[in-house]
Amino acid sequence: MRFSSLKELAELCREEKLTIGELMLREQALESGTDEARVFGQMADYYKVMKEAVKKGLDEPAKSRSGLTGGDARRVLDYMQNGVSSLDGEACKALAYALSVSEVNATMGRIIATPTAGSCGIIPGVFVSSQERFGWPDDRLVMGLFAAGAIGYVIANNSFVSGAEGGCQAEVGSAIGMAAGALTELRGGTPEQALHAVGLALKNSLGLICDPVGGLVEIPCIVRNGFGAVTALAAADMAMAGIRSVIPSDEVIQVMLEVGSAMPEQHRETAKGGLAGTPTGKRIMKELSVQTQEGETRDDEVDQ
Template identity: 45%
Template structure:
């Protein structure tokens, strides 16, 4: 049996070496994939290009194959263009707009980056690009933060799961949110310890989230859940950067997510046999879609 990865061990190593968690992850991941740091960053830059294109596709107002979603990202973009109307502020508003855009691009069979899954593909680009725009961050730094997010995802995959079928939406949108929260912390210059707390707080706040896609499609409630996960990620990052800590250590939180996923009924793990998927409206929509 392979030894589980430990985010806390990586955090402790980075702290002991007195380097940023971003630098630690780049060094660690470069060694793991047998690429130079520059080659790794260049790959992440190409990944960001795909993410950016998916945002553009979503904002164009594309409709999903199932017909359940489409055009909402554009609506939110137009609404939030008037900052006087915003309840949540420009950075978070921009982030949730991007999350909807990528989710809708995915539902329309557009090219996206599964980070960590297609169903949760809007979360990470939303946080990266929204903060990049708000803080005028160079693209190379966003690519480096993407390495950090990937490292966090590796640990979650090792200790729990990234699959909705295995652990519910907490394993998809929850993990994506945790990855994005860690990326946000490093972009803000946070400490390795703060990365761990942001990851832990995000997962704690999304613990137990079920996966219940209407008609078995990655449309409802999936796309809007991406926006919700973005908000959770940014909240957790803000809390951690303020010096507030998670009482439960990050590895233990990930393990708890694994346990909750295992205990979750199979009807709530991507089978469309429970939750929102079996509401009267959802069943009527499913019947209509599947007859077409």
């Protein structure tokens, strides 16, 4: 890639009069040695999977294998449709859609990691709900995914996208930044506005720990995806309104690296601290361990 920072990305877009998505499509094609049509087609397939996951989680709500989660996306959507939501309908729909995809992940369904499975609901929640609201064709959302990919590329190469390395700020935080920047561009914002949205979103996620209860990508991961989708909408609106990230977005990414590096091991996806280390979290871990042992015993009896 010809850029390694968000500043360089914006400069290239300005010099070549391209959107972030258009530039990323061109760069990806050059790097992979594949024509742009093929690269675009692959991304279009990814977006199709995202839309399918949104629908599946809402139409076929199911309990996760652990039994800890399931059906919350449908509950939120039903609540919204009763007209009593504190959020407006569009934000509540993004919330429900993000929960839906995350619940599909928890039931071992097919999702696209954006940038990880633990944060897989945020971009689909924002994109699919926005597409329905504004009537955008799929091709426009696919270009949005290239914009999100360019932002994620910079974050991944300058900080973290892994919860095991940098906490949940690296997973959910990165996804919020990617979704916010891409949505700003989809709404007609400039590359500079899109990158301000990234900085605003990331600043609000700094220090978020990764503390999966029972070591599973369910609690609190799923609800964090829902909150993340709403935060991305807010960051995009702030940027479109003219609010700037006073600390440049590249510097915010460096802070995320600094904070993640200093984060204690128990707060980096080890299921030893945070919510996982509470009395209830420990009880759930013990119950899951018993279930696993009982399941292995039954499997051994069948094999014999």
